[in-house]
Amino acid sequence: MTSVKENSVNIELCTSYLGISYESYAMELSLTGDNVVSVICHDLPYFVPVQQILADNAAVAKETACQQFVWAVYRYLHAFVARRQETVLAKVCFISLHVTFAC
Numbered sequence: 001m002t003s004v005k006e007n008s009v010n011i012e013l014c015t016s017y018l019g020i021s022y023e024s025y026a027m028e029l030s031l032t033g034d035n036v037v038s039v040i041c042h043d044l045p046y047f048v049p050v051q052q053i054l055a056d057n058a059a060v061a062k063e064t065a066c067q068q069f070v071w072a073v074y075r076y077l078h079a080f081v082a083r084r085q086e087t088v089l090a091k092v093c094f095i096s097l098h099v100t101f102a103c
Contacts, residue, residue: 007031008029008040009028009066010026010027010028011026011028011029012024012025012026013025013027013070016081017081017085018085020085022081023077025044025045025077026042027039027042027044027073028042029066029069037065039054045076045080047076047080048076048077049076053069053072057069
Protein backbone atom coordinates (compact mmCIF):
# COMPACT_ATOMS: atom_id res chain seq x y z
CA MET A 1 0.00 0.00 0.00
CA THR A 2 1.34 3.40 -0.94
CA SER A 3 0.00 6.86 -0.26
CA VAL A 4 1.31 10.14 -1.63
CA LYS A 5 1.25 13.45 0.20
CA GLU A 6 2.38 16.79 -1.15
CA ASN A 7 6.08 16.37 -0.32
CA SER A 8 6.35 12.75 0.73
CA VAL A 9 5.30 9.22 -0.01
CA ASN A 10 4.32 6.49 2.47
CA ILE A 11 5.36 3.00 1.45
CA GLU A 12 4.48 -0.33 3.04
CA LEU A 13 6.64 -3.34 2.22
CA CYS A 14 5.11 -6.73 2.93
CA THR A 15 7.35 -9.75 3.32
CA SER A 16 6.53 -13.31 2.32
CA TYR A 17 8.19 -16.67 1.87
CA LEU A 18 6.82 -19.60 -0.13
CA GLY A 19 3.54 -17.76 -0.59
CA ILE A 20 3.00 -17.13 3.13
CA SER A 21 2.81 -13.50 4.30
CA TYR A 22 4.87 -12.42 7.29
CA GLU A 23 5.75 -8.93 8.58
CA SER A 24 4.93 -5.59 7.00
CA TYR A 25 7.21 -2.59 7.32
CA ALA A 26 6.44 1.05 6.62
CA MET A 27 8.48 4.10 5.76
CA GLU A 28 7.82 7.67 4.75
CA LEU A 29 10.15 9.18 2.16
CA SER A 30 10.58 12.89 1.54
CA LEU A 31 10.70 13.82 -2.14
CA THR A 32 11.74 17.46 -1.78
CA GLY A 33 15.00 19.09 -2.81
CA ASP A 34 17.34 18.71 -5.74
CA ASN A 35 17.91 14.98 -6.14
CA VAL A 36 17.52 14.57 -2.38
CA VAL A 37 15.56 11.68 -0.96
CA SER A 38 15.34 11.31 2.80
CA VAL A 39 13.56 9.02 5.21
CA ILE A 40 11.20 10.88 7.51
CA CYS A 41 10.29 7.84 9.60
CA HIS A 42 10.31 4.05 9.33
CA ASP A 43 9.84 0.85 11.33
CA LEU A 44 12.48 -1.15 9.48
CA PRO A 45 14.67 -3.61 11.42
CA TYR A 46 17.88 -2.19 12.86
CA PHE A 47 20.14 -4.15 10.50
CA VAL A 48 18.85 -2.43 7.34
CA PRO A 49 21.49 0.25 6.60
CA VAL A 50 19.02 3.00 5.71
CA GLN A 51 21.52 5.88 5.68
CA GLN A 52 24.07 3.91 3.65
CA ILE A 53 21.47 3.00 1.03
CA LEU A 54 20.40 6.64 0.80
CA ALA A 55 24.03 7.73 0.43
CA ASP A 56 24.61 5.17 -2.32
CA ASN A 57 21.70 6.66 -4.30
CA ALA A 58 22.46 10.33 -3.58
CA ALA A 59 23.74 11.16 -7.08
CA VAL A 60 20.84 9.53 -8.91
CA ALA A 61 17.76 11.37 -10.19
CA LYS A 62 15.06 11.73 -7.54
CA GLU A 63 12.52 9.28 -9.00
CA THR A 64 15.17 6.68 -9.75
CA ALA A 65 16.77 7.13 -6.32
CA CYS A 66 13.42 6.44 -4.62
CA GLN A 67 12.90 3.31 -6.66
CA GLN A 68 16.43 2.06 -6.06
CA PHE A 69 16.15 2.79 -2.33
CA VAL A 70 12.88 0.86 -2.02
CA TRP A 71 14.28 -2.12 -3.96
CA ALA A 72 17.46 -2.17 -1.84
CA VAL A 73 15.42 -2.13 1.38
CA TYR A 74 13.11 -4.83 0.00
CA ARG A 75 16.11 -7.07 -0.77
CA TYR A 76 17.28 -6.80 2.86
CA LEU A 77 13.80 -7.59 4.18
CA HIS A 78 13.31 -10.50 1.78
CA ALA A 79 16.72 -11.97 2.69
CA PHE A 80 15.89 -11.67 6.39
CA VAL A 81 12.53 -13.43 6.13
CA ALA A 82 13.81 -16.09 3.72
CA ARG A 83 16.82 -17.00 5.92
CA ARG A 84 14.68 -17.05 9.05
CA GLN A 85 12.08 -19.33 7.50
CA GLU A 86 14.75 -21.57 5.92
CA THR A 87 16.19 -22.02 9.41
CA VAL A 88 12.76 -22.98 10.75
CA LEU A 89 12.28 -25.47 7.90
CA ALA A 90 15.74 -26.95 8.46
CA LYS A 91 14.99 -27.49 12.15
CA VAL A 92 11.70 -29.20 11.29
CA CYS A 93 13.19 -31.36 8.53
CA PHE A 94 16.28 -32.45 10.41
CA ILE A 95 14.93 -32.80 13.95
CA SER A 96 15.16 -36.58 13.78
CA LEU A 97 18.57 -36.64 12.11
CA HIS A 98 21.21 -38.10 14.38
CA VAL A 99 24.83 -38.04 13.30
CA THR A 100 27.25 -40.62 14.68
CA PHE A 101 30.95 -40.12 14.23
CA ALA A 102 33.13 -43.20 14.08
CA CYS A 103 36.76 -42.87 15.03
